[in-house]
Amino acid sequence: MNRNPLSIGLPARRRPRPFALVVYGATGDLAARKLYPAVFALFRNGALDDWKMIGFARRPWSDTDFRKEIDTALDKAGAEKTDREAFLSRCSYVKADFDDPAGYAALAAAVEPGRELVHYLATPPERYEQIIERLGEAGLARREGAATRIVVEKPFGRDRKEADSLNAALSSRFDEDAVFRIDHYLGKETVQNIAVFRFGNGIFEPVWNSRYVDYVEITVAETVGVETRAAYYERSGALRDMVQNHLLQLLALVAMEPPSSMSADAIRDEKVKVFRALRPFTEESVVRDTVRARYSAGVVDGAEVPGYLAEPGVAPSSMTETYAALRVAVDSWRWSGVPFIIRTGKRMSRRLSEIAVHFKKPPLELFPQGWTGGNRLVFRIQPEEGLTLYLNTKIPGLSDRSRSVSMDFLYGTGFGVPSPDAYERLLLDALIGDGTLYNRRDETEACWAFIDPLRSAWDAGLVPLSEYEAGRSGPVEARTLPAAFGKKWRRL
Ligand code: BG6
Numbered sequence: 076m077n078r079n080p081l082s083i084g085l086p087a088r089r090r091p092r093p094f095a096l097v098v099y100g101a102t103g104d105l106a107a108r109k110l111y112p113a114v115f116a117l118f119r120n121g122a123l124d125d126w127k128m129i130g131f132a133r134r135p136w137s138d139t140d141f142r143k144e145i146d147t148a149l150d151k152a153g154a155e156k157t158d159r160e161a162f163l164s165r166c167s168y169v170k171a172d173f174d175d176p177a178g179y180a181a182l183a184a185a186v187e188p189g190r191e192l193v194h195y196l197a198t199p200p201e202r203y204e205q206i207i208e209r210l211g212e213a214g215l216a217r218r219e220g221a222a223t224r225i226v227v228e229k230p231f232g233r234d235r236k237e238a239d240s241l242n243a244a245l246s247s248r249f250d251e252d253a254v255f256r257i258d259h260y261l262g263k264e265t266v267q268n269i270a271v272f273r274f275g276n277g278i279f280e281p282v283w284n285s286r287y288v289d290y291v292e293i294t295v296a297e298t299v300g301v302e303t304r305a306a307y308y309e310r311s312g313a314l315r316d317m318v319q320n321h322l323l324q325l326l327a328l329v330a331m332e333p334p335s336s337m338s339a340d341a342i343r344d345e346k347v348k349v350f351r352a353l354r355p356f357t358e359e360s361v362v363r364d365t366v367r368a369r370y371s372a373g374v375v376d377g378a379e380v381p382g383y384l385a386e387p388g389v390a391p392s393s394m395t396e397t398y399a400a401l402r403v404a405v406d407s408w409r410w411s412g413v414p415f416i417i418r419t420g421k422r423m424s425r426r427l428s429e430i431a432v433h434f435k436k437p438p439l440e441l442f443p444q445g446w447t448g449g450n451r452l453v454f455r456i457q458p459e460e461g462l463t464l465y466l467n468t469k470i471p472g473l474s475d476r477s478r479s480v481s482m483d484f485l486y487g488t489g490f491g492v493p494s495p496d497a498y499e500r501l502l503l504d505a506l507i508g509d510g511t512l513y514n515r516r517d518e519t520e521a522c523w524a525f526i527d528p529l530r531s532a533w534d535a536g537l538v539p540l541s542e543y544e545a546g547r548s549g550p551v552e553a554r555t556l557p558a559a560f561g562k563k564w565r566r567l
Pocket of ligand 1: 428
């Protein structure tokens with residue numbers, strides 16, 4: 076039993092019924108880095124009772140090979156050594172081509188009729204529709220007597236058209252509430268906390284609107300480069316890879332109206348309204364309100380790193396952006412006139428994800444010399460998870476000067492337990508059947524509808540591709556976005 080007094084109040088979670096988790100693309104990178112460590116952590120925390128995990132992929136592996144791979148993946152992820160054998164004994168492998176009905180028949184034979192079934196698509200996205208189709212044909216999509224769900228990894232299409240096609244394939248075989256479209260940012264602790272903070276406290280919501288909020292700033296900065304993912308990233312770029320999903324989700328959580336309940340659909344109803352309220356870019360506003368750039372060679376964390384064009388797999392003629400910044404308007408009653416500035420980039424000076432809500436000045440300037448930035452509330456998503464509120468206070472002593480101080484809350488010290496990895500939380504939700512932290516079909520549609528015209532404008536060269544040195548805070552051009560209303564980006 077956990078006796079840590081700081082963890083009192085941490086809720087017991089519902090438990091999954093007996094299930095089989097089938098991982099398509101079981102030999103891939105995502106499965107090894109994220110999924111296996113997450114399942115293992117859930118297992119070790121006692122969250123799973125009667126379960127099995129089945130790997131499904133093309134490599135000619137036996138159950139033993141599969142278990143060895145998982146074991147190695149757990150080592151790499153720094154997982155504990157204890158309980159490994161009991162864990163691995165529940166893992167088995169089906170070797171099959173994703174298109175081969177025999178593989179699905181073998182799968183059907185391995186899963187008892189009463190056992191819930193959770194399909195996890197972790198293959199390259201080109202395979203998704205094929206797998207969905209075969210699952211349907213094999214009777215593994217809608218089953219009598221036991222719930223069946225499907226988790227779909229990102230990217231969820233690369234534009235609205237592709238997303239529509241994938242949605243159509245899914246809905247022809249699965250009910251919408253059985254479809255779990257993942258955005259791992261929604262599994263991060265501080266991201267979940269945005270709703271609790273806003274709607275679980277009475278004192279902030281009254282000021283959460285254009286009367287009191289000056290502007291909102293969202294940053295997701297990474298130090299990593301494109302790594303070994305050029306084949307994917309070249310077709311994606313920062314706009315599709317990060318903005319269409321993670322950053323727009325963060326924006327929606329900050330901007331949405333209070334839901335009527337905390338049910339999955341009530342929350343998603345409100346988020347989708349925000350996406351639909353995003354003012355579409357025009358040829359004029361694209362040029363004025365968006366910046367795209369890619370990193371050149373530089374120094375990150377003390378090490379020299381190559382520029383994007385010198386990364387393995389990147390074409391010399393590439394025009395892919397590794398940085399995107401937008402000034403966005405949310406045309407709703409609550410947010411009319413409040414700029415939302417959002418930015419994301421790879422190879423930046425530090426890893427930092429945060430949302431800063433900047434409040435307006437008091438109506439009367441009684442302490443003009445003390446105005447040092449004003450009230451800001453910062454949701455710190457990573458690396459340190461927490462909240463910071465900046466307030467102006469008097470400097471002690473005989474002078475009348477004041478300055479900004481911060482009130483910090485850190486999850487690590489506040490609760491004394493480490494936050495679980497986003498995948499742990501999300502996976503458990505999918506196993507239970509709770510879609511609150513997953514995207515509904517209309518959300519993905521609305522996000523693509525907003526991004527597509529911007530993407531086309533960028534592809535047509537309306538906005539020049541700038542450069543920034545790796546290890547820096549992004550291109551100088553991005554300064555124009557907050558400068559237009561007299562502000563600066565927060566320092567990274
Ligand atoms: C993924 C992107 O969705 O998110 C990656 O495809 C990116 O390019 C990653 O590096 C960032 O996630 P996190 O959790 O490390 O902030």
